[in-house]
Amino acid sequence: MTVQFDRIALIGIGLIGSSLAHDIKRLGLAKEVVIATRSAETLKRAEELELGDRYTTSSAEAVKDADLVIVSVPVGASEAVAKEIAGSLKPGAIVTDVGSTKASVIAQMQPHMPDNVHFIPGHPLAGTEKSGPDAGFPGLFAGRWCIFTPLEGTDEKALAALSRFWETLGSKIDVMDPEHHDKVLAIVSHLPHLIAFNIVGTADDLGTVTESEVIKYSASGFRDFTRLAASDPTMWRDVCLHNKDAILEMLARFSEDLAYLQRAIRWGEGDKIFDLFTRTRAIRRSIIEAGQDVDAPDFGRPHTLDKKG
Amino acid sequence: MTVQFDRIALIGIGLIGSSLAHDIKRLGLAKEVVIATRSAETLKRAEELELGDRYTTSSAEAVKDADLVIVSVPVGASEAVAKEIAGSLKPGAIVTDVGSTKASVIAQMQPHMPDNVHFIPGHPLAGTEKSGPDAGFPGLFAGRWCIFTPLEGTDEKALAALSRFWETLGSKIDVMDPEHHDKVLAIVSHLPHLIAFNIVGTADDLGTVTESEVIKYSASGFRDFTRLAASDPTMWRDVCLHNKDAILEMLARFSEDLAYLQRAIRWGEGDKIFDLFTRTRAIRRSIIEAGQDVDAPDFGRPHTLDKKG
Known part of the structure; x- marks a missing residue:
């Protein structure tokens, strides 16, 4: 070079x-x-x-x-x-x-x-x-x-x-342009990080389920969120404070959608739940096809026969 | 054997x-x-x-x-x-x-x-x-x-x-006992999956940011959620319908915590945000120490010099 x-x-x-x-x-x-x-x-x-x-x-x-x-x-x-x-x-x-x-x-x-x-x-x-x-x-x-x-x-x-x-x-x-950048990043990066920080905080605060249980059984889904939630606190505090408008907009949309899902669960509306869960699968496929993630199951984490947990 | x-x-x-x-x-x-x-x-x-x-x-x-x-x-x-x-x-x-x-x-x-x-x-x-x-x-x-x-x-x-x-x-x-199992799994597995399905759905519905942008830039955080959101829709619909009470309780707690975080962002309360983001880091460390996840950055996804994206 x-x-x-x-x-x-x-x-x-x-x-x-x-x-x-x-x-x-x-x-x-x-x-x-x-x-x-x-x-x-x-x-x-x-x-x-x-x-x-x-x-x-x-x-x-x-x-x-x-x-x-x-x-x-x-x-x-x-x-x-x-x-x-x-x-x-x-x-x-x-x-x-x-x-x-x-x-x-x-x-x-x-x-x-x-x-x-x-x-x-x-x-x-x-x-x-x-x-x-x-x-x-x-x-x-x-x-x-x-x-x-x-x-x-x-x-x-x-x-x-x-x-x-x-x-x-x-x-x-x-x-x-900078405004579009900030909106795009609010959904692809900032919201995922916030949600990850938030759910890990929720799990940390439960009375009925102990923290050691959360850690012990984390491989069933929870651990995926802990990676983003381990990111640098100063950097992410600053992102929240400096992309406030776009983040608040995405948070509002997310919460609205979550309320819809929550209501479907409460009323046992299996079709609505099934429709959402089917739609999201397609996005994963597109991301893998675009070369933006690995196709290996579980992000390619080791599942070896001699693994000690 | x-x-x-x-x-x-x-x-x-x-x-x-x-x-x-x-x-x-x-x-x-x-x-x-x-x-x-x-x-x-x-x-x-x-x-x-x-x-x-x-x-x-x-x-x-x-x-x-x-x-x-x-x-x-x-x-x-x-x-x-x-x-x-x-x-x-x-x-x-x-x-x-x-x-x-x-x-x-x-x-x-x-x-x-x-x-x-x-x-x-x-x-x-x-x-x-x-x-x-x-x-x-x-x-x-x-x-x-x-x-x-x-x-x-x-x-x-x-x-x-x-x-x-x-x-x-x-x-x-x-x-x-079964009731405790259902509460533990609601937080370590069911809520993470629901949140992942939900955020991927939110991203799919935006007008201002196109789906191709979401896919293209997904490596900045979003893609982590798409893995869980690619799970079997029938299985997860059934989980939602058959662990309703525990899931609704965890969803309520999560939403409450998210409202608190959202308010802190709106009012520029950097200390509250920083405190949460610092606390969540410790849980990741415990999970890795307990042998429940890999310590490799980015789940050990390949970051090779000759990588094509």
């Missing part, structure tokens, strides 16, 4: 930042990678993992002379980062982010961005339930979508250079 | 029945396995897969001279099966089932069981989202729990023989 940017600054070095660091190094996409994070402890860990070439707790310091700046912080911290780096950005630099909400990130960052940099909001749809610099790994973005929500008048060359960067990591690019 | 029952009759040959057939054959637990299912087509498929020794569409025929009868049908069909087999059961035979609800199965079957057979309701907590005779595989029950809800006065020797059978398949045995 060839160098795409002389210097890349990674602001934030959690799951996404550290996965980017692995890929940039592996593919030789930069001459120098500078890593910044506010926590001295996290920074030390990034250095131990040899994720970059230079390390600093100052975002302003990190972005000096950087050609590409990637902000990978909880979305609620976007404005603070924008303010901190604004005065130190190199003219012509590309500044992007990886936040799960886009309208809010734009509102927080754009006002602080100098006219002579290219601010291109982005969101790679990739990740796991793990967090922190140890959670990153090479190839996280391969085969996944990266959505850009460029502002009016975005420089075509800058967008092409950023697209090429993500494509080199194996991502597929989509472009849409 | 040694023969535990001269003749075993399997009534129903879906995911659970066919997995039992694989294990009985593999471990040599019976001299003869007789398979019965109402559908001639399914029966033919079971025969092609060589799951048993004899095949019949008559449950009454199948249970003749059987020492162990395992009923593996949607719980709503329990009474019909009980009526059909009652007059043909061998004195001293053990009759068990694998249904996901227990109070209802007992109410449906017990009145029809002759006094000279041992009816022991059971429920192996094992399965995948696949269904039908092709879905079964050897080892499905290894490391999983099998819960018995024996009736008053159950013969200890019969219970011990049935326990030994499941333990030979690798299962761990628990015993509880």
Whole structure:
């Protein structure tokens, strides 16, 4: 591979930042990678993992002379980062982010961005339930979508250079407006996470069924939800607060549908229940056909004959 | 292994029945396995897969001279099966089932069981989202729990023989009363499935976000729910109708908790959101420590560098 940017600054070095660091190094996409994070402890860990070439707790310091700046912080911290780096950005630099909400990130960052940099909001749809610099790994973005929500008048060359960067990591690019992004993500990502957090909370609060029973028998369905519910609390709190309108709309629809199902159960309306349960099967099939999930039963979890439970 | 029952009759040959057939054959637990299912087509498929020794569409025929009868049908069909087999059961035979609800199965079957057979309701907590005779595989029950809800006065020797059978398949045995079973399963299994069916239905009904977008971007959380929502519609309709009270109670609690979370989002109460999201993480950890799920990120789904999406 060839160098795409002389210097890349990674602001934030959690799951996404550290996965980017692995890929940039592996593919030789930069001459120098500078890593910044506010926590001295996290920074030390990034250095131990040899994720970059230079390390600093100052975002302003990190972005000096950087050609590409990637902000990978909880979305609620976007404005603070924008303010901190604004005065130190190199003219012509590309500044992007990886936040799960886009309208809010734009509102927080754009006002602080100098006219002579290219601010291109982005969101790679990739990740796991793990967090922190140890959670990153090479190839996280391969085969996944990266959505850009460029502002009016975005420089075509800058967008092409950023697209090429993500494509080199194996991502597929989509472009849409920030409001549509936020609605799409509210249903495909934010609502599922909220529901998972919520049901795990409900199970934790029961008097008649003990927590040890919930854990012991979790393989019968419940455990699937606990994976999403183990995701980073700070990141997800920020998503809730920063995509409020779209999330509230999806929550309202979900609750309405659940009330309909609940009523069908109460009144023994088997046909209505059967219709819903049949319809949802088709969506799973489409997702597998689109290559967006494995077809192996139970997500391919091991069911070995010598398994100890 | 040694023969535990001269003749075993399997009534129903879906995911659970066919997995039992694989294990009985593999471990040599019976001299003869007789398979019965109402559908001639399914029966033919079971025969092609060589799951048993004899095949019949008559449950009454199948249970003749059987020492162990395992009923593996949607719980709503329990009474019909009980009526059909009652007059043909061998004195001293053990009759068990694998249904996901227990109070209802007992109410449906017990009145029809002759006094000279041992009816022991059971429920192996094992399965995948696949269904039908092709879905079964050897080892499905290894490391999983099998819960018995024996009736008053159950013969200890019969219970011990049935326990030994499941333990030979690798299962761990628990015993509880049917009402408690139904509450436990309502939270660890039934509610998660209902929520998954429901959210997939909600996503299917949106106007502003297209179905192709939901599928395309499903890896960001949504796809996890589609697995449970791909489970057998008949089986799950019956579970809803036959564990109504416990399910409605859990649904009410879940909805209450969701309203609390929704309100916190609307009013921007970050602390309340953060508290919930932190608490749920601990449960995931306990489940992994208890050996009830894999610790690999993303359920160990492949994240390979050469992955095509």
